Amino acid sequence: MKKxxxxxxxxxxxxxxxxFACQAGKDNREYYESxxxxxxxxxxxxxxxxxxxxxEEPVVExxxxEEPVVExxxxEEPVVExxxxEELVVExxxxEELVVExxxxEEPVxxxxxxxxxxxxxxxxxxxxxxxxxxPRTILIxxxxxxxxxxxxxxxxxSLGHDEILFGITDSSQIVATTSFAxxxxxxxxxxxxxxxxxxxxxxTIIAQDPDIVFADPYAxxxxxxxxxxxxxxxxxxxxNNSIEGRKNDVWLMSYITGNLENAKSLVDxxxxxxxxxxxxxxxxxxxKKKVITLSWWDAYWTAGSGSTEDSIIQLAGAINLSAxxxxxxxxxxxxxxxxxxxxxxxxxxxxxxxxxxxxxxxxLTDDSLSxxxxxxxxxxxxxxxxxxxxxxxWNIKGSEQLAKILFNVEEIEGFGDF
Numbered sequence: 001m002k003k004x005x006x007x008x009x010x011x012x013x014x015x016x017x018x019x020f021a022c023q024a025g026k027d028n029r030e031y032y033e034s035x036x037x038x039x040x041x042x043x044x045x046x047x048x049x050x051x052x053x054x055x056e057e058p059v060v061e062x063x064x065x066e067e068p069v070v071e072x073x074x075x076e077e078p079v080v081e082x083x084x085x086e087e088l089v090v091e092x093x094x095x096e097e098l099v100v101e102x103x104x105x106e107e108p109v110x111x112x113x114x115x116x117x118x119x120x121x122x123x124x125x126x127x128x129x130x131x132x133x134x135x136p137r138t139i140l141i142x143x144x145x146x147x148x149x150x151x152x153x154x155x156x157x158x159s160l161g162h163d164e165i166l167f168g169i170t171d172s173s174q175i176v177a178t179t180s181f182a183x184x185x186x187x188x189x190x191x192x193x194x195x196x197x198x199x200x201x202x203x204x205t206i207i208a209q210d211p212d213i214v215f216a217d218p219y220a221x222x223x224x225x226x227x228x229x230x231x232x233x234x235x236x237x238x239x240x241n242n243s244i245e246g247r248k249n250d251v252w253l254m255s256y257i258t259g260n261l262e263n264a265k266s267l268v269d270x271x272x273x274x275x276x277x278x279x280x281x282x283x284x285x286x287x288x289k290k291k292v293i294t295l296s297w298w299d300a301y302w303t304a305g306s307g308s309t310e311d312s313i314i315q316l317a318g319a320i321n322l323s324a325x326x327x328x329x330x331x332x333x334x335x336x337x338x339x340x341x342x343x344x345x346x347x348x349x350x351x352x353x354x355x356x357x358x359x360x361x362x363x364x365l366t367d368d369s370l371s372x373x374x375x376x377x378x379x380x381x382x383x384x385x386x387x388x389x390x391x392x393x394x395w396n397i398k399g400s401e402q403l404a405k406i407l408f409n410v411e412e413i414e415g416f417g418d419f
Contacts, residue, residue: 117261120252120268123245126238127256139257141236148234151259152212156199158224160187161240161392162215165251167192168267168394168419169260177209186352188387188395188419203227213257217392240392242309244275244316247394270417271394275316277415278400281408282318290407291322293344294389296351297360300333310350310389313396317403319346340373346406347375348382350389357383382406395419 121130128138136149156177157163163182166175167189175196182193199205201224206214214228216237225235236257240250248268255264292314294304304310305328314321322344328334347364351357361383370376388399401416
């Protein structure tokens with residue numbers, strides 16, 4: 001009985017083991033098939049990827065082949081940049097060559113300026129070496145050589161004519177004092193000289209301004225000049241001229257002394273232009289020249305004859321100076337009989353209102369003994385600007401302009417400019 005139970009137990013155990021073994025084998029087979037399938041799929045996927053990769057490889061290869069081109073382009077960029085730099089250098093070189101060329105072209109102009117200065121200066125006896133426009137400079141005044149070592153910084157004058165010339169070639173940055181006449185009402189340079197100290201023939205007023213150079217006319221006393229020179233002040237005493245060329249020479253001499261040649265050239269150009277404008281107007285006239293005299297009253301009749309400032313003004317305006325034609329020289333007195341016999345067509349009163357000019361004008365017109373004179377009968381008596389007619393500078397060309405307007409009945413003269 002016991003044997004039968006044991007046999008049944010062994011048989012059952014063996015059967016169970018067999019079943020278990022069969023089941024395990026099945027599981028192993030499914031596991032293996034499952035993994036084999038995955039592996040196969042993976043291999044297919046990898047193969048596809050590999051094929052695509054192989055297809056893309058030529059593109060990668062072409063890209064790799066193109067990279068050197070890019071690299072070469074990059075290498076070429078600096079060459080382009082260098083080319084641009086070289087072009088700029090060439091361009092700058094061309095510009096410099098043009099500048100050099102222009103400079104070469106301008107050199108003769110500079111030389112002409114030097115020649116022109118010497119040309120103007122050579123006509124002035126007081127300038128020892130007209131070709132020397134550098135410093136120091138030497139001039140000859142009253143048979144005495146004066147050395148000017150450098151451009152003077154402080155200038156003064158004791159002559160109104162010198163004042164007017166100075167303000168035509170420089171300004172208050174170099175001029176430290178003027179005559180009182182320069183700053184009077186109606187002066188030709190009133191505005192330009194306004195506010196500057198005024199000096200007189202008293203040496204103390206001049207010394208107080210500490211000038212390097214003082215310009216004086218021939219009427220300055222020897223005592224005054226000695227006193228100034230004792231203080232180390234250079235005094236230049238010159239006679240101002242009446243003629244047209246003389247006026248310009250005065251400008252050139254003072255500009256040479258003061259170091260203002262360029263400004264003198266500009267001023268002389270204006271003077272020449274104004275003179276040419278007057279000449280053009282006069283030459284256009286067909287009528288005979290009118291006979292003119294100047295008159296003023298200082299206890300007698302005064303008129304301007306040959307060699308006077310007024311004489312040059314009248315001639316430049318295109319009229320005849322009747323006093324000069326009647327042998328009157330310089331500024332002289334005449335009697336009433338000579339005045340009547342000259343019978344001027346135009347009378348010019350050169351006396352200022354402040355000094356009785358208007359009263360004299362009225363007396364002429366109301367004096368019955370003078371009523372036969374053409375100028376009085378035809379009301380051709382004029383009061384003119386004494387600052388233009390009495391000055392010894394280029395400003396008297398304005399007197400010629402004023403007379404020309406009277407003679408030819410014009411309000412403006414073409415091309416005539418102010419100073």
